[in-house]
Amino acid sequence: MRLGPIFRILGALLYGFIGYELGIALTGSVELNTDTAPVIWGATLGGALLGALLAPWLVIAPARSARNWLRNVPMPDLLTGTIGLAGGLLIAALLAYPISRLPPPFGSILPFVGVLIFGYLGVTVLVLRQDDFFSFFGVNAGKLGSDDDATAASTPAQALLLDTSVIIDGRIADIAQTGFILGTLQVPRFVLNELQYIADSSDTLRRNRGRRGLEILDKLQSNADVAIEFTDEDPKDVQQVDDKLISLALSGGAAIVTNDYNLNRVAQLQGVKVLNINELANAVKSVVLPGEDLPLKIIQEGKEHNQGVGYLEDGTMVVVENGRRFLNQEVLVQVTKVLQTNAGRLIFAVPEGS
Structure with a gap:
């Protein structure tokens, strides 16, 4: 029920009565005649109009502010x-x-x-x-939760739309198994169709990637601790798989999980929340600072003369200057520089004592 019209009527009656009394005070008479009527009626109508205009601002606005304030009080x-x-x-x-x-x-x-x-x-x-x-009355104050707390607790987690790249990558299965993902994983039918198309490719590499993606989905589905569902929703106003994902996320309030840099940027520009597995992987890598010593096995030659290349346990590439002579050996190296690129982190080092 809208209270605005009711308060306008009450305000018009109250201020109209005040205007009537003011008109009588100005004329000094309660009788209506040709001399007093214009003043009394003018004051009455003016007061009624003023009351109708001001009543919502004088009553409803303060009441609404008080209600909003009370909602935030524990x-x-x-x-x-x-x-x-x-x-x-x-x-x-x-x-x-x-x-x-x-x-x-x-x-x-x-x-x-x-x-x-x-x-x-x-x-x-x-x-x-x-x-x-x-405590005096034996009551636990922590149990006296507000409605907002109950609402927040009962609010379901945001759905997560998986794109083709993150399924083929496979790390999503390991992440989901750890329990860090709270929302439901959703795989649209058009993403599943694209995976099947890749798995049926005549190119061996593409075929293996597609089959790996299907195996990852099977692994996710067989894990009782992971909530995953397949949806048949297919936006008809767009054709590309990436555009369909963005449209589906916008209409359903979901987030997109991807490794695709271009999809990441386009989706964020349209206001869609994006979870990038590569960014997560970079965030959980161990921190290495210049001057630290690391044990490293040089497994291949670098691009530049006398360079050697090794990898940390988290997959970070380490380029060792003058490390070629230690090929296939484990040596102690000292970090000289750490670079963060779009592709990940790159560490430069030199052999200890050189």
């Missing part, structure tokens, strides 16, 4: 504040009669001052000492 604070206010006003009421017997002007002013002081003290003291208050 239930323990609200409960103890109300009890404290009631207790403070009760004390002020008990003291009001003896204080009112004081000689003027104290007898008329101090009771009102007492209401303000004891009301404020009641709210402040009980809110600040609410833990002791609840």
